[in-house]
Amino acid sequence: MNLTTVAGMQSEIFVPVTPVPVFTELKKPLSECKVAFITAGGIHKKSQTPFNTSGDFSYRTIEFDTPSSELMVTHGGFDNSDINKDVNAMFPIDRLHELVEEGFIGSLSYETYTFMGGGGNVEKFKNETGPEIARKLKEQGVDIVLCTGGCGTCHRSATIVTRCCEAAGMSCVVIAALPPIARQQGAPRITAPHVPIGSNAGEPNNIPMQTAIIKESLEWVRDCPSYNQTKVLPYEYRHNV
Amino acid sequence: MSITNETLQKHLKDPAIFCCRRQKGLVISAADLEDPSLFDDMEEAGLLTLSPDGLRIEQVLGSTLLTDVEALTPITKDVLDKINETEETPAKEVVSEPAAEISASAIQTSTGGNGMIHIEIGRVENLEHLSLDIPAFAGVPVTAATAAAPGAAVHAAAPTAAPKEEKKEKKVIRTLTKKHIRITDAEIGTETSIKDGKITIDGSIVEKAILEDPLCKSMELSVIKPNERHIYTETIMDVCPIATKVEGELGSGVTKVADGVVFMLTGVDEDGVQIHEFGSSEGYLDEKMYFGHPGCADENDIIIRCNVVIQRLSGMTRPGPFAAHKCQDYVIQAVRNELKKYDGEIVREEICEDVRRPGNPRVVLVKEIMGQGAMHDNVICPIEPCGILGGQKNVDCGNVPIILTPNQVRDGSIHALTCIGPATKEMTRHYIREPLVEGLAADTEMDLVGVVFVGSPQVNDEKLWVSERLGSLLESLDIDGCIITTEGFGNNHIDFIQHIGQAGKRGIPVVGVSFCAYQGQLVVGNEYATAMVEENMDQGGFENNVAGCSCVTKEVAARAIQMLKNKMAGVEIAPAPKKWNNDVINANNRLLGLPETVLLDNGTLH
Secondary structure (H helix, E strand, O other): OOEEEEOOOEOOOOOOOOOOOOOOOOOOOHHHOEEEEEEOEOEEEOOOOOOOOOOOOOEEEEEOOOOHHHEEEOOOOOOOHHHHHOHHHOOOHHHHHHHHHHOOOOEEOOEEEEEEOOOOOHHHHHHHHHHHHHHHHHHOOOOEEEEEOOOHHHHHHHHHHHHHHHHOOOEEEEEOOOHHHHHHOOOOEEEEEEOOOOOOOOOOOOHHHHHHHHHHHHHHHHHOOOOOEEEEEEEEOOOOO | OOOOHHHHHHOOOOEOEEOOOEOOOOEOOHHHEOOHHHHHHHHHOOOOOOOOOOOEHHHHOOOEEOOOEOOOOEOOHHHEOOOOOOOOOOOOOOOOOOOOOOOEOOEEEEEOOOOEEEEEEEEEOOEEEEEEEEEOOOOHHHHHHHHHOOOOEEEEOOOOOOOOOOOOOOEEEEEEEEEEEEOOEEEEEOOOEEEOOEEEEEOOHHHHHHHHOOOEEEEEEEEEOHHHOOOEEOOEEEEEEEEEEEEOOOOOEEEEEEEEEEEEEEEEEOOOOEOOEOEOOOEEHHHHEOOOOOOOOOOOOEEEEEEEEEOOOOOOOOHHHHHHHHHHHHHHHHHHHHHHHOOOOEEEEEEEEEEEOOOOOEEEEEEEEEOOEOOEOEEEOOOOOOOOOOOEEOOOOOOOOEEEOHHHHHOOOEEEOOOOOOOOOOOHHHHHOOHHHHHHHHOOOOEEEEEEEEEEOOOHHHHHHHHHHHHHHHHHOOOOEEEEEEOOOOOHHHHHHHHHHHHHOOOOOEEEEEOOOOOOOOOOOOOOOOOEEEOOOEOOOOOOOOEOOOOOOHHHHHHHHHHHHHHHHOOOOEOOOOOOOHHHHHHHHHHOOOOOOOOEOOOOOO
């Protein structure tokens, strides 16, 4: 081997380590908890301004009594066809109402907040959007926050906001299609169904799968022993793009 | 957590901090100390405050505690029975500043039979003929050499170089001749032809072209001359050269390439929604394309714009964007057919060779390409250079690694359906003149055995699965080093880092190349990602929607190739600073005599 080498070069890209732990233990039965569901997957009401797909740290307010037919997606980081078929694939609002009726959870917050996490500005999400969403949820007496990411950087934004909620005293889980990102970014709890980005909460129109993913994610909020632990969920969906 | 003795050795000059509460009477060892590489994070999180009175690790080892000390507290002399005598060398400088430049002559190192590395420095400023013998183990000699003369070019013969090795001749496997034909004008007219350097395209061809795919609703052709760039365009989906085979198959024989002209595909759906994913580049062309970058039009190119309208709501699915590319290819094929017949002025003849260079380190280039569906897809090995027909899509191939020869890549084996953000995607033109392929193929110190294309799937499990297949491939190719690139950023970084890990855990020196900067900061990492090259050219470090802005350029390629040589020869590459810093990139540029990386101000701080 005969190579010309140059001393003094420096690597140009930082390779990260996981952030500090944040963990709020759940202290009530699920059936008494008030639950909220947030998403970084670009869901909003059809009447609202769409997200800027090249990076947007704003959020939209969605009342939980909004019919799912009034919701849509604006997101450039993945194939939208599954959410176009069934918004519950990213934001399972219909399933959550069913779980309240069933008595599996106590209630839903009056409203929740959604954002488009793709390419999200880390500082803005960490210092502005995240704390604001956390405060608004906490003010409604929320005990548990469930969250879906979307694309890769969405999982980062989703995890940042989820960490803010956890730090504000709510018990949270990221339902991750890309669990390594949620883990690396320091999600308090992670569940990992085998789903593609774009249908992070389960196969479109597959009600049993969507219900099972939410139920087991809620159970993981209750049972997860410590910070940043992942539970792999036995539900698999491959979508034919 | 405590640290190992191995970690300890790397951090002797760093602050000594107890990892946990320690009691009076303890004799301090590695097991009691916190890992200094975590201090930045801990300080940021408010867990730790370093003190100027704190001692260094080398000063406290073996000393006895006189009192109880809390965790994450700097160790000071008043709590110890003694302090080790050490040389008063300053703590290792935090590498956030660019390396100092020293004008130096070559340093020769060689390995002798006594297991010592002999270093001779001919002449460095203020330093005449220094000669050193150091044991040839574990990075120590290299550190010494670099400390002696940062910025100096080192010619290293690694310990593995056998004296019997002779200079072997290169073996040419096949030759490709690319004839660049001068084109000086283009217009949309009434028949398709090339005459006297002028391309004319029959305007009515669009009626037939859109029949190629029912999702394509309409098409419009126009010519944009170099002096007409301030013109509105819909989002730039691709830039595609006009190239055609006149002899042989892709990668061999003769190809004609039209010089001075390219096709540019733009489009919207029936509702006027841009056909884009992560960001779009509609707007004034002069502000929306980085002219001169490998994937883009050059400053003086004539652009034949092919603007399409596809069916509503099909933009974010696989068939929609593909229809646009397919219909454009119908038009390009008509021009290719004319180019085959046209005997115009040859601007230059580019001779490309697939070669073996026996005795040189075997290397591969791995290019991670998008494979998540919609536009995240590429057509591999079509019949015509940069074409569509006859090719296979990497998504349909399961995104498994596919190896091509350097000549095949340089002959337009990849037609990009061009994923993700405009600035960070690699368009079709990029691949036919990929700077890393060209740089590695031309490098007489290495043996480029092939170029691996691996798709980035949508599902996490599939990312890992594909990466493991790549690992086995790299192992069986018996390579000495590799460079791994990715286009775009975000979820593809998972597999990108996995790929680096697959090479790294097999002991293969690896260099990673990507856009990361601010917006694309790596979300996952591993211990093998130690030689990384940044593609960003945006001031805010964002995807700035300027097509082709932040991608593999000649400079990026040169830095990556040099880092690979350093890694293979065991010459240290300093760790990256915690945050993206363009000064680091420019310090590397200066070391290699490359032009400065000037960032584009596009108002991206949002």
